[in-house]
Amino acid sequence: MDITTTVKSLGALAQESRLAAFRLLVRRGDTGMAAGEIARELSIPHNTMSSHLAILTNAGLINSRRESRSIIYSIDFGGTRELLSFLMQDCCQGQPEICAPILDSVLPGCCAPNS
Amino acid sequence: MDITTTVKSLGALAQESRLAAFRLLVRRGDTGMAAGEIARELSIPHNTMSSHLAILTNAGLINSRRESRSIIYSIDFGGTRELLSFLMQDCCQGQPEICAPILDSVLPGCCAPNS
């Protein structure tokens, strides 16, 4: 992942509605959520939400698939992982002090590495 | 860390010059780097860089201290860690699939948790 892509991804998340939509989709996993449902849930006009979803898609953070009349958006595991990996490695290699506490706080509750 | 703060921090990093400056400072650690030195290194006018540094500071990602004529900027461990923790926990709790591979890739090269 290069700087330009990283900037684009960070910019995609640096907006309240988009961050909210992204977090919503993270929790839904592969099941995803229809465009309209997201707009309703967040109380945002459907066309505004549409352009936000396009930006998140373009940044490689979410995917979409059609299901009859609806278009279901879901998180893009690959892109999301790439962004976080890039940020984490950037900090870790420069200053382990930053990452170690993060890992300690994230590990217990969720995912075990080397498992 | 709440959503508004997160958006502000992400926005601060979602700009090429600022992300470059941030990465530079991560690598310098507590030693930091003078404002002018950063501007010169990145070939950016000093006043433009000054406003970028102000934005990163306001987002809680970097700190500054005066050292004779220079003002030395350095990474803010606390703020940086908070942002990354928030993003990681957000994803981990929603979808462990995202975080596990990140941890696996970050752990070997750098910091060991529970150490």
Add this chain to the structure above:
DNA sequence: ATAATATGTCGATTATCGTCGACATATGGA
């Protein structure tokens, strides 16, 4: 005090972003 160096602030200009009404397209049912 004066000058040189280092950085910050102000203000104006340009570019980009967020928002939303109006219209367009796609799907499925009557």
Add this chain to the structure above:
DNA sequence: TCCATATGTCGACGATAATCGACATATTAT
């Protein structure tokens, strides 16, 4: 086919952000 539903696209407006010249402030040396 005709209509309702679901979503996307276009265009315009207002708001915010990026950039940089000019000026202001702070520090140190002579």
